[in-house]
Amino acid sequence: ELVSQAKLIFDVVAVPAMTPLVLKATEFGIPVVQGTEVMTLQAVEQFVLYTGVRPEAELISLASEYSRAI
Numbered sequence: 001e002l003v004s005q006a007k008l009i010f011d012v013v014a015v016p017a018m019t020p021l022v023l024k025a026t027e028f029g030i031p032v033v034q035g036t037e038v039m040t041l042q043a044v045e046q047f048v049l050y051t052g053v054r055p056e057a058e059l060i061s062l063a064s065e066y067s068r069a070i
Helices: 020-028 035-051 057-069
Strands: none
Touching: 035 057
16 A cells, blocks of 8 residues: 555665565556666765776666666
8 A cells, every 4th residue: 555655666675676565666657766776876886986987877777777687
């Protein structure tokens, strides 16, 4: 019931990507930020801190897509 009232679902669980929460939100057509996306963004920020280099948005997007395919 709570999920159906949400405007956005933010899930931090990376594996599996399609958690029960994500699946339920998808049923209701609610936008979702999946844990795999959160994991990718955290990895990007760590990479920037370690190297001083920020990857291009396209590369970040590809990495996020890849993480969901695993």
